Amino acid sequence: xxxxxxxxxxxxxxxxxxxxxxxxxxxxxxxxxxxxxxxxxxxxxxxxxxxxxxxxxxxxxxxxxxxxxxxxxxxxxxxxxxxxxxxxxxxxxxxxxxxxxxxxxxxxxxxxxxxxxxxxxxxxxxxxxxxxxxxxxxxxxxxxxxxxxxxxxxxxxxxxxxxxxxxxxxxxxxxxxxxxxxxxxxxxxxxxxxxxxxxxxxxxxxxxxxxxxxxxxxxxxxxxxxxxxxxxxxxxxxxxxxxxxxxxxxxxxxxxxx
Numbered sequence: 005x006x007x008x009x010x011x012x013x014x015x016x017x018x019x020x021x022x023x024x025x026x027x028x029x030x031x032x033x034x035x036x037x038x039x040x041x042x043x044x045x046x047x048x049x050x051x052x053x054x055x056x057x058x059x060x061x062x063x064x065x066x067x068x069x070x071x072x073x074x075x076x077x078x079x080x081x082x083x084x085x086x087x088x089x090x091x092x093x094x095x096x097x098x099x100x101x102x103x104x105x106x107x108x109x110x111x112x113x114x115x116x117x118x119x120x121x122x123x124x125x126x127x128x129x130x131x132x133x134x135x136x137x138x139x140x141x142x143x144x145x146x147x148x149x150x151x152x153x154x155x156x157x158x159x160x161x162x163x164x165x166x167x168x169x170x171x172x173x174x175x176x177x178x179x180x181x182x183x184x185x186x187x188x189x190x191x192x193x194x195x196x197x198x199x200x201x202x203x204x205x206x207x208x209x210x211x212x213x214x215x216x217x218x219x220x221x222x223x224x225x226x227x228x229x230x231x232x233x234x235x236x237x238x239x240x241x242x243x244x245x246x247x248x249x250x251x252x253x254x255x256x257x258x259x260x261x262x
Contacts, residue, residue, distance in 0.1 A: 007050040007151050008262040009173055011195070014056075014066035016253045017041025018201055018233040019086040021062070031234035038239040038254035042066055043086040044177050044231045046197070047075070048170050053149045055079060057168060057175055063090025069256065074101065079153075080108035081177055082165035083115035091120055095134045103135040109166060110140045156189050158182045161208030169193075173261040177231045179218075180208050187222065194261045196224035197253065199231030212236060219250055228253040 015021075022041035023032035031039055043060035047070070056078045066072075075097050081087055094104050106113070116138075117124045123134050145154040156167040156174065159181040167176035172194040176182070179199050182190075190196065200215035209231070210218065219227040229246075230253045236242055243252050 005150075006171055006262045007149075008260060009151070009171055010049045011173060011175075011197075011259050011261070012047040012049070012070055013228075013230065013253045013255060013257040014045040014047055014070060015042035015060065015062055016230045016232055016255055016257075017043055018231055019043065019084065020233070022232070022234045024234055027234065029234050031236075031238055034238060036239055037256075038252075039234075040255065041232060042255055044199070045087075046175055046230075047072060048173070048175075050151055051149060055148070055170075057081065058087040058177070059090040059094065060086045061089040064093040066255075067093075075104070076101075077105040077107060077148075079166075079168055080106065080112050080116070081167065082109075082160060082163060083112045084178070087178075088112075088116060088119070091116065091123065091136075092134060094136075095132065098135045103137040105137045105139060107139045107141050107146075109142075109164075113138050113140050154189055156182075157186050163208075171261065173197075174224075178208070179210050179215075180206075182218065190222045190224075193222065193224035194226065195259060196222055196227045197230055198227065200229045200236065201231060201233050202235035203237070204235070212242075216247065216250065219247075225249065226251070226259075228257075228259070 042062035045058045048055050053076050056075050059078050143155050145152050151171050154169040158167050158179045160178040174193055175197045177199045198215050200212045201209040203212050205211050227250045
């Protein structure tokens with residue numbers, strides 16, 4: 005029996021967020037709250053369980069804004085700072101729930117161990133440090149509390165990273181290429197979330213045209229665009245140009261699957 009899944013968009017911005025520092029671009033001056041974008045992350049929840057995808061530098065603010073009370077684990081897409089720089093702020097969840105399970109490619113977990121060596125230390129640990137339980141995962145599907153989670157290999161420029169499919173929902177950020185074998189894992193989706201950084205081509209990310217072509221090929225019932233920079237344009241104006249089943253995500257948006 006499929007679970008009803010809730011997806012909370014905690015952040016929908018690119019690595020520098022929107023507004024971007026020291027920029028007078030009109031989108032950075034927007035008064036529309038949907039144009040204020042923290043670094044990209046989502047919380048995926050069903051029953052009493054909640055799992056975070058990526059934990060970037062805005063994590064603390066995102067938790068406060070969305071009033072998140074529990075996180076049962078964190079899935080990392082890759083090791084870039086905008087996706088991992090909030091790990092130290094999981095401490096209150098560790099105090100409440102014990103060691104936080106984290107999941108990612110071997111390379112990604114190794115990068116976390118290097119950057120946050122004080123968290124991963126086994127001896128003479130600082131008593132206030134966050135506690136994690138690392139899980140190095142591969143392409144093998146996982147099953148947690150009745151929901152299958154399938155890692156999806158995608159390419160972020162020349163870096164192989166993970167997206168994740170939770171039942172009939174898939175989240176792919178920082179995408180530039182998805183090979184045919186991995187696209188097969190994305191059949192019959194209710195909701196696809198995929199990144200589109202701007203309108204002009206980018207060396208390591210889909211632009212909007214590439215993202216829309218990918219969505220059309222995959223054929224989800226609905227799709228949401230994330231990891232958006234100010235260069236994509238104003239939320240309201242871009243939204244009017246999208247296909248009927250494609251939407252720009254924004255911080256605080258909640259959608260449901262199942």
